[in-house]
Amino acid sequence: MTTVATVHEGTDHPYALSHLDSLESEAVHIFREVAGEFEKPVILFSGGKDSILMLHLALKAFAPAPVPFALLHVDTGHNFPEVLAYRDRVVAEHGLRLHVASVQEYIDAGKLRERPDGTRNPLQTVPLTEAIQQHRFDAVFGGGRRDEEKARAKERVFSLRDEFSQWDPRRQRPELWNLYNGRHAPGEHVRVFPISNWTELDVWQYIQHEGIELPSIYFAHEREVFNRSGMWLTAGDWGGPKEHERTETRQVRYRTVGDMSCTGAVDSDATTLDAVITEIAASRLTERGATRADDKMSEAAMEDRKREGYF
Amino acid sequence: MTTPTQSAELLAATTLLRFATAGSVDDGKSTLVGRLLHDSKSVLTDQLEAVEHASRNRGQEAPDLALLTDGLRAEREQGITIDVAYRYFATARRRFILADTPGHVQYTRNMVTGASTAELAVVLVDARNGVVEQTRRHAAVAALLRVPHVVLAVNKMDLVDYAEPVFAAIAEEFTAYAASLGVPEITAIPISALAGDNVVEPSANMDWYGGPTVLEHLETVPVSHDLTACHARFPVQYVIRPQTAEHPDYRGYAGQIAAGVFRVGDAVTVLPSGRTTTIEGIDLLGESVNIAWAPQSVTLRLTDDIDVSRGDLIAPAADAPVTTQDVEATVCHVADEPLTVGRRVLLKHTTRTVKAIVKDIPSRLGLDDLSQHPAPGRLVANDIGRVVVRTAEPLALDAYADSRRTGSFLLIDPADGTTLSAGMAGASFAAAEEPAAADDDAEWDF
Numbered sequence: 001m002t003t004v005a006t007v008h009e010g011t012d013h014p015y016a017l018s019h020l021d022s023l024e025s026e027a028v029h030i031f032r033e034v035a036g037e038f039e040k041p042v043i044l045f046s047g048g049k050d051s052i053l054m055l056h057l058a059l060k061a062f063a064p065a066p067v068p069f070a071l072l073h074v075d076t077g078h079n080f081p082e083v084l085a086y087r088d089r090v091v092a093e094h095g096l097r098l099h100v101a102s103v104q105e106y107i108d109a110g111k112l113r114e115r116p117d118g119t120r121n122p123l124q125t126v127p128l129t130e131a132i133q134q135h136r137f138d139a140v141f142g143g144g145r146r147d148e149e150k151a152r153a154k155e156r157v158f159s160l161r162d163e164f165s166q167w168d169p170r171r172q173r174p175e176l177w178n179l180y181n182g183r184h185a186p187g188e189h190v191r192v193f194p195i196s197n198w199t200e201l202d203v204w205q206y207i208q209h210e211g212i213e214l215p216s217i218y219f220a221h222e223r224e225v226f227n228r229s230g231m232w233l234t235a236g237d238w239g240g241p242k243e244h245e246r247t248e249t250r251q252v253r254y255r256t257v258g259d260m261s262c263t264g265a266v267d268s269d270a271t272t273l274d275a276v277i278t279e280i281a282a283s284r285l286t287e288r289g290a291t292r293a294d295d296k297m298s299e300a301a302m303e304d305r306k307r308e309g310y311f
Numbered sequence: 312m313t314t315p316t317q318s319a320e321l322l323a324a325t326t327l328l329r330f331a332t333a334g335s336v337d338d339g340k341s342t343l344v345g346r347l348l349h350d351s352k353s354v355l356t357d358q359l360e361a362v363e364h365a366s367r368n369r370g371q372e373a374p375d376l377a378l379l380t381d382g383l384r385a386e387r388e389q390g391i392t393i394d395v396a397y398r399y400f401a402t403a404r405r406r407f408i409l410a411d412t413p414g415h416v417q418y419t420r421n422m423v424t425g426a427s428t429a430e431l432a433v434v435l436v437d438a439r440n441g442v443v444e445q446t447r448r449h450a451a452v453a454a455l456l457r458v459p460h461v462v463l464a465v466n467k468m469d470l471v472d473y474a475e476p477v478f479a480a481i482a483e484e485f486t487a488y489a490a491s492l493g494v495p496e497i498t499a500i501p502i503s504a505l506a507g508d509n510v511v512e513p514s515a516n517m518d519w520y521g522g523p524t525v526l527e528h529l530e531t532v533p534v535s536h537d538l539t540a541c542h543a544r545f546p547v548q549y550v551i552r553p554q555t556a557e558h559p560d561y562r563g564y565a566g567q568i569a570a571g572v573f574r575v576g577d578a579v580t581v582l583p584s585g586r587t588t589t590i591e592g593i594d595l596l597g598e599s600v601n602i603a604w605a606p607q608s609v610t611l612r613l614t615d616d617i618d619v620s621r622g623d624l625i626a627p628a629a630d631a632p633v634t635t636q637d638v639e640a641t642v643c644h645v646a647d648e649p650l651t652v653g654r655r656v657l658l659k660h661t662t663r664t665v666k667a668i669v670k671d672i673p674s675r676l677g678l679d680d681l682s683q684h685p686a687p688g689r690l691v692a693n694d695i696g697r698v699v700v701r702t703a704e705p706l707a708l709d710a711y712a713d714s715r716r717t718g719s720f721l722l723i724d725p726a727d728g729t730t731l732s733a734g735m736a737g738a739s740f741a742a743a744e745e746p747a748a749a750d751d752d753a754e755w756d757f
Binding site: 015066 | 325326327355356357358395396397398399401405406408411420421423424427428534548549551552553554555557558561565566567572594596597604605606607608621645657659661662715716719720721723727728729730733
C-alpha cells in the first residue's frame with residue numbers, strides 16, 4: 001500500500017487526485033480504449049518528449065504485459081543523432097517493434113523532391129500516410145496537445161481520417177463524456193491524442209515525477225550552432241551553415257525536438273529537470289514561439305508544428 | 312512579467328478543474344475568456360504580440376483581448392465551423408481546462424459537448440438584456456447534463472452604471488429558474504469582461520458586491536464529491552494477460568473506475584453474467600494498492616477465474632445495478648440526419664457497444680420554456696427529447712442522476728459510425744421528476 005491520499009483545498013474528502021494523476025488516468029483510459037476497439041494501432045514516435053511520454057503511459061497502461069502496439073517513426077533524414085540513438089535504445093529495452101518511414105528513401109526513389117528552402121517538414125506527410133495504408137494501421141497515436149496552438153485547440157481526442165488521412169474540421173464528431181467513438185470504414189483510420197489535455201508544463205512535471213529519461217539535447221549543453229533568421233540551428237550535413245553563416249559555440253538546449261533544419265535551440269543554463277521546469281514556468285514565450293524570432297521564422301515554426309503532428 | 316515567486320506558485324498548483332463557458336456571441340464571452348487568460352498571466356509574450364499586431368491592423372489602440380480566441384472566428388469565416396475549443400491555463404492554486412463553446416442559438420450540441428465533461432458551467436448574460444431565452448437554454452442544458460456548479464456572470468455592468476439593482480434582479484430571476492431545474496449550486500457575479508471588473512481583480516466600481524471574482528470562485532469551488540457515497544462502478548476495458556515467463560498466470564481487468572471506491576477483499580458481481588467473486592488485488596498502473604477510487608485507471612485481479620471481458624461491469628455484490636434491455640432516457644441529437652422511431656442504431660455505454668432500436672420518441676423538449684411537445688416523430692440536430700430504446704443485450708445502466716459516467720451513452724449510426732445522439736438515462740431534470748426530494752442534490756455525481 002503506497003498510495004497516499006491527499007486532502008486538497010476546497011474539498012474535504014480524502015479521495016482527490018492531483019492534476020497529474022487525473023491527466024495520467026485519462027490518457028491511460030484512452031490507450032486502453034484503443035487496445036480494446038481497434039485491430040492494428042501504432043504509436044507515432046519521433047524521440048521527442050511528447051512521444052516519449054506517450055510510450056511511458058502505454059507501458060504503464062498495459063503493465064505487466066508488453067505494450068500491444070508497434071512504433072512508427074517518420075525519419076526525415078535530418079534527425080539529431082542523439083535522438084535516433086535514444087529511439088533505438090528504448091525499442092530494444094522494451095522489446096518493441098519499430099517501423100520507419102524514410103523521407104530520404106522517397107527522395108532517392110524520385111517520389112519526393114527536395115524543397116528549395118531545405119525543409120523536409122511538408123515532405124513527411126506522404127511517407128506517413130503511405131505507411132498507414134501499407135501496414136493497414138487503423139488507429140495512429142499522436143503526441144499532439146491542444147495547448148500548442150489554436151488549430152490544435154479544436155482537435156478531438158479521437159479524430160477520424162479518411163483514406164487520404166485528411167482532417168475535416170467541419171465534420172468532426174462531437175466528443176461527449178469519455179465515450180470515444182472509434183468506428184470507421186475500411187481504409188479510414190483514427191488519429192488518437194491521449195495527451196490532448198496536457199500542457200507543456202504538465203509534460204515536464206510528469207517527466208520529473210516519473211523519472212523518465214530524455215535525449216540529452218533537452219538539457220543545456222555546449223553546441224556548435226549558427227544563426228539563421230534569428231534561430232540557433234545545429235550545423236550538419238542537412239545543409240547548414242551556408243557560406244555567409246558563421247558557427248559559434250553556445251550553451252543551449254531544445255524545447256522541441258524535430259528536424260534539424262527547422263528546430264531552433266534556446267540559450268539556457270538548465271542542465272537538470274528541476275532547472276528546465278523552473279525555466280519553462282518562468283518563460284514568457286510559448287514552446288513554439290521560443291524557437292522563432294521573426295515573422296519569417298513564424299512560417300517555419302508553423303511548418304514545424306505541422307510536421308510535429310502531421311495533423 | 313512573471314516573477315520567480317509566481318512561477319514557484321504555478322508549480323505548486325495541484326488540482327484540476329474542468330469547466331465550460333456558455334453565452335451568446337454578443338454577450339462578451341470571447342472577451343471574458345481573453346480576460347481570464349490575460350489577467351491570470353496565462354498569455355505569453357509572443358501570443359500577446361500577435362494580438363497587439365492584429366489589433367493595430369484593425370485600427371484599435373489597445374489590444375483587443377477577444378482576439379486571443381478570435382483566430383477561431385476567422386477560420387469560421389472561411390467556412391470552418393468548430394463545435395468546441397479547449398483552452399488551458401493555470402494559477403497558483405489550480406489548473407484549468409476550459410471547454411470554450413460557441414454560442415449560436417441552434418447549437419445546443421456545442422454546449423452539451425462542453426458540459427459533458429465539465430464540473431462547472433459559466434453562463435454569461437448581458438446586464439442590459441437580462442435573462443433571455445438563450446440564458447434559459449444554457450441553464451436548462453447545464454441542469455440536464457447535471458453540471459454540479461453553475462456561475463451566472465452578469466456582464467457589461469459598466470454599461471448599466473454598475474447598478475446593484477440591475478444585477479440583483481437578474482441574479483434573482485436566474486437563480487429561481489435554475490433552482491427549479493434542480494441546479495444544485497448557483498453563484499452570481501457582476502462583471503465587466505471588457506474593463507476587467509470582478510473577473511480576476513475585484514472591482515472598485517462595485518463595492519456593494521462582497522462575493523468572489525470569477526477566477527477566485529473557479530479556484531476555490533470543490534472539484535470532487537464524496538465518492539465513498541457513490542455506487543462503485545468499474546467498466547472492464549481490456550483484459551491484461553502477459554503470458555510471459557515472468558507473469559505466466561497474470562490475468563487482470565483493466566479499466567477506469569467510473570464511480571465510487573474499490574478495496575481488496577470486496578465481494579463483487581460481474582454484469583451482465585451476474586457471477587460473484589472477490590477482488591484479490593488492485594494494480595494502480597504497475598503498483599499494487601489496497602484501495603482505488605474514481606477516476607483512477609487501475610487493473611483489478613479477481614479471486615475466481617470466471618469469464619470477464621471488455622464491456623462487462625464490475626460492481627459491489629451488495630450494490631450492483633439492475634440490468635435492462637429497455638432504456639428510457641433524454642437525448643440530445645447531435646447529427647444532421649434526424650433520429651426517427653424504428654431506427655436501428657448502436658448504443659455505446661461505458662465500454663460496451665450493443666445493437667439497439669429506437670422504439671419510441673414520446674416527447675421533444677422546448678428548451679426555452681421547458682414545454683414538452685408530445686410524439687414529435689423525430690428529433691433533428693440540436694433537439695433534446697425523451698426516447699425509449701430497446702437493446703439487443705442487457706446493459707448495466709445507472710440513472711444519469713446517480714452517475715454521469717455509467718448513466719450516459721451514445722447512439723451511433725451502424726452504417727457509417729456517425730455519433731447520432733448523446734443519451735442520459737432516467738429522469739431529465741432533478742426537480743421536474745421529484746419535486747419533493749430537494750435533498751437529492753447531495754447525490755449528484757460526475
